[in-house]
Amino acid sequence: MEGAFVGNFDSNTYQSDRKDQTIDALTVVARGDKAKLQRALEEARIMGESQNFTRELVNEPSNRMTPTVLAEQARKMAEEVGLKCQVFGADKIKELKMGAFWGWRKVRMSRPL
Secondary structure, X not given: OHHHHHHOOOOOOOOOOOOOOOOOOXXXXXXXXXXXXHHHHHHHHHHHHHHHHHHHHHHOXXXXXXXXXXXXXXXXXXXXXXXXXXXXXXXHHHHOOOHHXXXXXXXXXXXXX
């Protein structure tokens, strides 16, 4: 099930001659405890959808997926699924001594466009 979701991911969002090759239906044939199977299928769906959500974020060009947009996407996703989300600004990052992260940000921001 997880593989079906991950395999159904369309990475060609900006490609002009895209071909729609999505999976419309999936049949699972199994025997055993139906409740356990249902839980396993639900976990696999969540894992597959989570991977695809992450892949969508990573595949966006940096001029579209700015830190602010990324933070908003994280907040929105967390709200939809009932998770807590904290977004830290520069002051909090320094306070938490996240030097490697802050250093990467400074290097990235100082590069000419």
